[in-house]
Amino acid sequence: MPMRYRFFPMSGPLFVACLLALLGGMAHAQRVTLRIEGPLTASAEYIAGQRDKPAVLILHGFLQTNEFPTVRQLIRHLADAGYTVLAPTLSLNITNRKQSLPCEAIHTHGMPDAAREIGLWVDWLKKRRGPIVLLGHSFGTVQLLTYHEAHPDPAIQKLIGISLVEGGPYKSDSARRDRLVRELRRQAEQPKPTLANHPVSFCKNYRSTARGLLSYLEWTPERVLESINTSRLPMAFIMGSGDERLDQGWIQRLQTTSAKTHVIQGASHFMDGQHEFDMLDSLLSELNDKNGPATTK
């Protein structure tokens, strides 16, 4: 129409070229469903990035999904930065789970289940892209540590943890934790599964099978630090100084490990607000630093 040509006075060939360039630059997100075991399936969001950049497997926090806002920010930014992104949602023994699982739900999953699923996703991912950088948020980083410790894979190039938590419940009361562990082990040996109700992570009333709860109880802060320190995989952690979910001194303890620790001043556990960009800068710097097991004090 004459008027539109008047406002967009580009020629025809120039317009077509711009459209193709735009389409080529856009990352294409895919929903990927993966059979875990039996009828149990899990899904992930996969965005293929540039081949000269590592594929990033982003794992959500405890009982969350890849729809968690912090995860969504990571997916978007990394995809925008040209990284291949795979963001699975752990099934937590719920087929094709899409919703975050409340603390009050009946939890039948455990750390081995999460590690196995992570392994399946790593296998799926390395068939398509590599090398792989594991990127976890909150307790997801602990689950990535669990996976890496149990199934070290050379395709894994680096592990980056954002707002890494100390581990399971009763982290500061070892005696009580020990009694709980014994009790849970006794329950786990019963032929009929039973449910135990104890605090886990940020859940104060976490109802879970004894076996599942035991697997989480194994990951104490010390166990986390040990896993970091004993691992040969380059690791880096991005922490917020304003993260109130963490115990006092946790960041400092992390900084004592071999992993590089970025502290975003004032950032909360979810790296929101203006701290999102600081976190992103740190993340991108770590992704660009392929060999950098260095610690920033």
Next chain:
Amino acid sequence: MGQPQQNKLPKVSYLSIVYNVLIGLLLLLFAFYNWRQIELTSQSLYEREALLGKQEAVEAINTVAKRILAIEKSLSEWDESRQQLMYRQFYPLWRDQRVRSAGLVPETINDIALYDRNGRILAPSGNKEPMPDNMPRQGGTLYVNEGGHIHMYSFFPIFAESGGGQLLGYGGLAFDLVDQLRMDRQYRYLDLSTIRMQVPSGTLVDRDSLIKSLSFELLPNPNLDKMRSAYQVSFIQLSVVFLLVQVVSAWLLQRYFTRPLRELSEEIDSLRDLENQEDNYCRIKPLPIRELEELRQSFYDYHNRLLDLNQNLERSSQNFYDQARRDPMTGVFNRRAYDEDWHSLDDANKIEQCSLILFDCDHFKAINDSYGHHVGDSVIKSLASILQSTLRGEDRLYRLGGDEFATVLARNDADNAEAIAARCLEQVLSHDFQQFGVIEPVTISIGIAHGNPGVALGDLQKQADIAMYAAKRPTSRKIEVFGERLNEVSPLLTNKSISAIYQTIQDPFLMEMHYQPVIDLKTREPAYVEALTRIKIDGEIIRPNEIFPVVQARRVDAEFDQAVIQAVQRDLEFKRIPEHLGVSINVSAVGLLSSKVTDMLVYLKLAYPEIKMVVEITETALIDQIEQATLHIHKLREAGCLVALDDFGSGYSSLRYLASMPVDLVKFDISMMRLLEKGDVRQKEVIREVARLVTNAGYKMVAEGIETHVMLEQVVGLGFDYAQGFLFEPALNTA
């Protein structure tokens, strides 16, 4: 309009009642109609409420269904639902606690269950109203009537992925429909406690069947009830107002229209029977409506004007009536009044009790002709005045025509009638008629007839007529009462006799003449004959004493004289009179004044010059027209006739006539002749002196009625020249 038609017209009171009844019926109809409209409107509103209630129920059920559908969607997409279908070891905990605490289902839910892909429940619950162990084949949302409650079961599939994928099993929810309906809203029409489903207990139906079989009651609608009540109260109040208005209107109609109109009508009706409307009018109080009162006033004014007009008309009518029945000249009643009164008496059968008196002035025609009509009229007026004043106050005087008067005495009293007649005659005779210039005495003849059983009106009149004619005879005493004595002459005075006289006048040959000889006293031989008139009809002879009263009464004197002359001429022609004798012909005073009569006498004398012809003038008929009479007498004498003054001494002014008129003979009346025989000395001396006077005056004298020789000698001694009477011979009959 006649009375029957008037009676058929409705009365205003009836119309008023009909009007009020009709208005009442209309009000009742109006009330019934409006009450019915209120009921219909209320019923329509209630039906609309029922419809709205139904719509409200359907909408609420649909809302519940949508909400249940949302719950189903949430549950089917809930990760933990899929979790329980795959790992059932904690299903009871999930069913009894977890799913309720998750907030996905309302607290009002009765039960919840998961079914495997075959529709078998994962684990039965111990709920009072549990979900069925096996899911119904039709699935979806079903409703069941259980113990008066409507339970709703909703079944939905659960897939591995949202919207499809592998079927993992089914979810099931159980609700109480009323509880669910109560959750959504406040209901305007629907009474939730009355909701029932009209299907057998335990039967599962879908939503459409539920709606069809749904029954419920409406919530009370205070506004609608209040509105209906308000309408009804308003309507009742309006009806009461209408009723009061109707009652007041009826009272006003009765008070100010119907009753005044009826009173006005009754007043008008009463006027028919009341003679004095003014008094009645004054007693009536004013009507309450000004227009009606004005109407009544106008009516009474009109009525009074009508009364005045009617009275004027009556007076005028009475005047006309009186004028039509009064003689304009005398003021007494006329012939019409006479006839009407007689008919009234005849109709009342009072003829038998009445007496009829007829008055007739003697020689009135001669007076009229002699002195003129104005004198005649004065005489008639005086006679009427005399008779009227003489009669009794209640007696009416009628002028039947000319000089004839009559009166009717209602009571049959012969003595009174004759006394009244005598008094009338006396008053007439004593009246001074000379004031009108009439020198001769004016007399009247009176005939009286008394009613008697069986007498008819015509008979009484005829009898009085006969008596009056009889009274006119010279020998009569002027008052005659019809009786046996007059029966002899009465036939002659019948209509038949009168008709014969008229026939004779028309045909003189019917007259049978008698000739009485008049003797010359010197020779004692007949000198001439006097023609005496007879009428013979149907074998009966009518004599002069019956003829001349009729002739005088009928005033045909001149005509009769002509007939006599013609009869004498006939007898002369037929030699019925001896040729050597003369003939004397009686001529009335009227005839003497008639040129025709005198001409006929002159012609007769000229026709028979050798015949001695004497014209006798009846003295009693002479009048004041002496110049005319003298002229005719000269004419007769010049023709050769002798003129004789007849009945000298029986009249009133014989000496005056004798001195005034040039007659040849003086014929003394028979009454004077009888005085010579039977009178006293003085009377006889008067006769002798009169005879001497006449003789000395140069007249020849004739004595009539000589019946004896003594009388003959006396008249001879007195110097009479001629004499006649039965002494000599009766009259010759020429028939």
